Amino acid sequence: MVNTPKIFQLAPLALLATAAVASPALAFPLGNGQEAQRSAPSTFELEAAEVDFTAIIRLSNCSGSLVRFTTSRPTDSALVLTNGHCIGNFPPQGTAVVNQASSRTFSLLSSNGQTTLATLRASRLVYATMSGTDIGIYRLTSTYAQIQSSYGVTALTLSNVHPTVSTPIRVVSGYWKKIYSCAIDKFIYELREDQWRSHDSIKYSRPGCETIGGTSGSPIIHAQTREIIGINSTGNEDGERCTMNNPCEVDQQGRITVDHGASYGEETYQIYTCLDGNNQLDLNKAGCKLQKPRADVSELFEEAADFPPERGVSEHHDGTTS
Numbered sequence: 001m002v003n004t005p006k007i008f009q010l011a012p013l014a015l016l017a018t019a020a021v022a023s024p025a026l027a028f029p030l031g032n033g034q035e036a037q038r039s040a041p042s043t044f045e046l047e048a049a050e051v052d053f054t055a056i057i058r059l060s061n062c063s064g065s066l067v068r069f070t071t072s073r074p075t076d077s078a079l080v081l082t083n084g085h086c087i088g089n090f091p092p093q094g095t096a097v098v099n100q101a102s103s104r105t106f107s108l109l110s111s112n113g114q115t116t117l118a119t120l121r122a123s124r125l126v127y128a129t130m131s132g133t134d135i136g137i138y139r140l141t142s143t144y145a146q147i148q149s150s151y152g153v154t155a156l157t158l159s160n161v162h163p164t165v166s167t168p169i170r171v172v173s174g175y176w177k178k179i180y181s182c183a184i185d186k187f188i189y190e191l192r193e194d195q196w197r198s199h200d201s202i203k204y205s206r207p208g209c210e211t212i213g214g215t216s217g218s219p220i221i222h223a224q225t226r227e228i229i230g231i232n233s234t235g236n237e238d239g240e241r242c243t244m245n246n247p248c249e250v251d252q253q254g255r256i257t258v259d260h261g262a263s264y265g266e267e268t269y270q271i272y273t274c275l276d277g278n279n280q281l282d283l284n285k286a287g288c289k290l291q292k293p294r295a296d297v298s299e300l301f302e303e304a305a306d307f308p309p310e311r312g313v314s315e316h317h318d319g320t321t322s
Contacts, residue, residue, distance in 0.1 A: 063217045
C-alpha cells in the first residue's frame with residue numbers, strides 16, 4: 001500500500017507480526033521532498049479541477065473524507081471514510097475489524113484546503129478491511145446537522161451504483177492538499193499485493209493520477225456529480241510482481257500483469273449492500289458484499305490516533321494509499 005506517509009510506524013500487534021513482517025513501506029510512505037514543500041492549491045487549480053476540498057479530511061497518516069449515505073439523516077452521527085490500512089494495523093487477508101471504540105481525531109479542511117475548520121473526533125471504528133477492498137469507516141461524536149450548523153460543511157455522498165469506465169474523476173488528498181485529475185481507465189478483476197486481494201479495483205488513466213504516499217484514503221470523486229465513487233488505495237512503485245507496494249493485476253484466467261507506476265483505487269458502492277434500515281452496517285444481511293470478521297483475530301485493532309515518527313526512513317515516491 002503505497003499511498004500512506006512513511007514517517008509513521010505501525011502500533012505493535014502480535015497477531016500481525018507475521019502477517020505484515022515485510023511491510024514498512026506500506027506503513028505510510030511520505031511523498032518526495034518536492035511534494036512535501038507544495039503549497040495549498042491556487043484558485044485556478046481548484047476551478048480547473050471542478051472539485052474542491054469541501055468535506056475533505058486530513059488524518060495523521062492518511063487522507064479521508066466526511067461522507068454520508070443517500071439515506072443518511074441530519075441527526076445521524078457523521079462518518080469519516082479512509083483506507084483499512086490507515087487504522088494503525090493491517091487487517092490480515094480474509095478478515096475485518098468491526099465496531100471498535102476509538103477516539104481518533106480528524107482535521108476538517110476548508111473548501112480551498114488552506115485552513116483547518118475543525119478537529120472532529122471519532123467514537124467508534126465502525127468497520128475496516130483490506131480484503132476484497134481497502135476501506136475504513138469511523139463514526140464521529142458529531143451529527144451531520146451539528147457539523148453543518150457549526151462549520152457550514154455538508155458531507156460528500158457515497159454513490160450507490162457501480163462506476164463506469166472513462167468516468168472523469170478527481171482524487172482529493174487532504175494530507176497533501178492536492179487534487180489529482182484523470183479518468184477511470186479500467187476495472188481489475190483481482191489486484192494482488194503481498195497477502196492481500198482486492199476485487200474489481202479501479203485503475204486510473206495516465207497522466208494525471210500518479211498518487212503518492214499520504215494520498216491513501218483520498219476519496220475518488222466523480223467530477224460531474226461530485227459523488228464519491230471509490231477510495232484511493234495503492235500503486236506499483238518499483239515494477240515488482242505482487243509484492244508490498246507493488247500490486248499486480250490478475251485476470252479471470254489467473255494471468256498476471258505488472259504495470260510499473262500504475263495507481264489504483266477501490267469501489268465503495270458495495271457498502272450499501274450491507275446497510276440496514278437505520279443506516280447501520282449489518283454484515284449478516286443477505287447479499288452483503290463486505291468481508292466479515294474472523295473470531296481468531298477479534299482483538300486485531302489498536303487505536304491509531306497518534307502515530308510516532310519512524311526514524312531514519314528515507315522519503316520517496318510511492319503509489320499506494322495512505
